[in-house]
Amino acid sequence: MSEALIPYGRHVIDADDLAAVTEVLRGDWLTTGPAVARFEEGFAQYVGAPHAVAVSNGTAALHLAMLAIGIKPGDEVIVPALTFAASANSVRYAGGTVVFADVRDDTLTVDPAHVASLITARTKAIVAVDYAGLPADLAPLLDLCNTHGLILVEDACHAPGAEYHERRVGSIAHLSVFSFHPVKHMTTGEGGMVTSANAELAGRVRLLRNHGISSDHRQRELAGTWSYDMLELGFNYRLPDLLCALGLSQLKKLPTWLARRRALAARYRAELDAVPGIRVPIEPDDRRHAWHLYPVRVVADDVAAARQAMYSALRADGIGVNVHYLPVYLHSYYQGLGYARGLCPVAEAAYDGLLSLPMWHGMTDEQFDKVIDAVRKHAPSPRTAGAA
Template identity: 60%
Template sequence: MTRTIPYGRQSIDEDDIRAVAETLRSDYLTTGPRVAEFEAAVAGRCGVAQGVAVSSGTAALHAAMHALGIGPGDEVIVPPMTFAATANCVLYQGGTPVFADVDPDTLLLSPAEVERRITPRTRAVIAVDYAGLPCDWDALRAVAGRHGLALVADGCHALGAEHHGRPVGSLADMTVFSFHPVKHIATGEGGMIVTADAALADRLRIFRNHGITTDHRSREASGSWRYEMVELGYNYRLTDIQCALGLSQLAKLPAFLERRRAIARTYDAAFAGTAVRPLARPGGRLHAYHLYVVRVPRRGEVFASLRAAGIGVNVHYIPVHLHPYYRERLGTGPGLCPVAEAAYEEILSLPLFPGMTDAECATVIAAVLGAAQGEPT
């Protein structure tokens, strides 16, 4: 049986296992010191003061919408080329996601399309650093500033990316990250919101803990049993076990990023001048390469051929507004975001992860070029 080369996977070593084991032997498995350490480490990596760890990237998005006070009657502009959670988080709060189309070369949210979708009900914009390439944050900030909108970065693909020398995490009012195993660092499941705004961070921390103002550890430290629920929150906490793994993984992030970028350079050279077309990468932006996305002819046939050959390609994403739930709930459908819809018919995500070997890269390249040219794999 042919071994499948996945499109992404975690890289775990003995240091990671040792960090988790040490925490398992400690006094705290959750709401303990590793959480604050991990929050400070990620926030510091992003150049901001506040980090709030939560149970997933989706929880991070939901918490961000709550912290902004999004509710019924409010609109939030989102891109269609993303995972559904980017738009779902607006619905969780009773708001309405409004889809704005993407740039045809990068598939990043178009600032001009954002401006075209703004109405008196618009409260915020969520922009996605798709595949790991930062959006045009200067242009998005200008649009948000003109209209008094909050700006949220869905940076789940982009930990370690930079925009004109500034790290993702410092470019929006809040930035959310995911620590799912296929992302840059893994905590199993997990996420975080980073921000420079202490008031927003306070709201996020209360929301992740049932809307309660204190947690077990802080009450124990103060010698008090008293707590108060001040709003309706959720249990979105991340455990010390996961944060210990996250801290160990974060130390390896520079090496992980360099390997991802090296694989991308190998792909770039191999596909230059062929029918396999990588997405554009504008100058001044340092790519984090969560995904390596290409456009190929006859995408459906190429996908099937590569999967049959053990190449774990994937498609990111079905445009959110085309999902049945959105069609039925919001009345969206084909024609709303034509650029994203056209791109969806061509795009393919190729295997890319730090543990990928040079031999596996060569296997992927040969198979992709062969399939794109219609050769049997």
């Protein structure tokens, strides 16, 4: 990241974060000590879920979610096309088949009607992605799960603190998954969390993050025993005490940081809604956005060319815009598996025009004003705009 570039997202580390980590460094437990349970309890309480299991990153969280629900070769899992690759890759890790669903043009979250049309006798689960921080339309997806005996896994990596029908995400789907990567709302450097109301599913995630062993080292120390049993083939996906202490410290600031993101989003809408050549994201009445990203959509006759021009012009002016996302199945790996272009036309068309403007809680008003000026200057002109 260049010094001058205003990034599309970044972490904030305060003195209390440094103090929290230093305290752990001076103690006896660098990994799998008391800070893990404290972070898990704090996060579970925040999202309103009975169980939370900390893991080494969001991808590991997705992987363990797929294993916990028993995905295996021959099983199909429906995943939206417009997401980070890990949402789909986790299905592949477990040997399952990814069935890509299109998104709705207005929200860019998965289209429940398309999901319904993709369900077969082999479908085992649906992954809902809270794209950019907007909760997916979870109610119709849960209805489909109830009707067909499926599991809903919510990839809420963009959305801690977001709400759907006045409930926080993390407390709604069968399993929900979060990431604490530095561009997210709160960070542990690398880190992730799985939340659930289902004790059995959460217990399986807990077992699998520690090699499939039924107890951890600290539990055995406390119980005065060396013996343990490995019940199944698990992984080392633990999140160390050091990072859990950082996570707990960051979590305390999440409500304030979310409020700042929401204020920035409101200002973006006020300043940019009437600018021709771009479309700002919406927030449906039944949801509260968490604004991980602020993805605008370029509107022009040749959308892809206009987006490329705007991207280059903004970067040249020091605005670190980005693009989220190329539909996952257009990556070479998935093309190699035989997924054809044209599978999810709404996601493909959206991708051509998407541009994520800077959005993070530490962004200053001065930086924000600079972004607004540059966007106004470089949005496609009204002459080419208008042909959505």
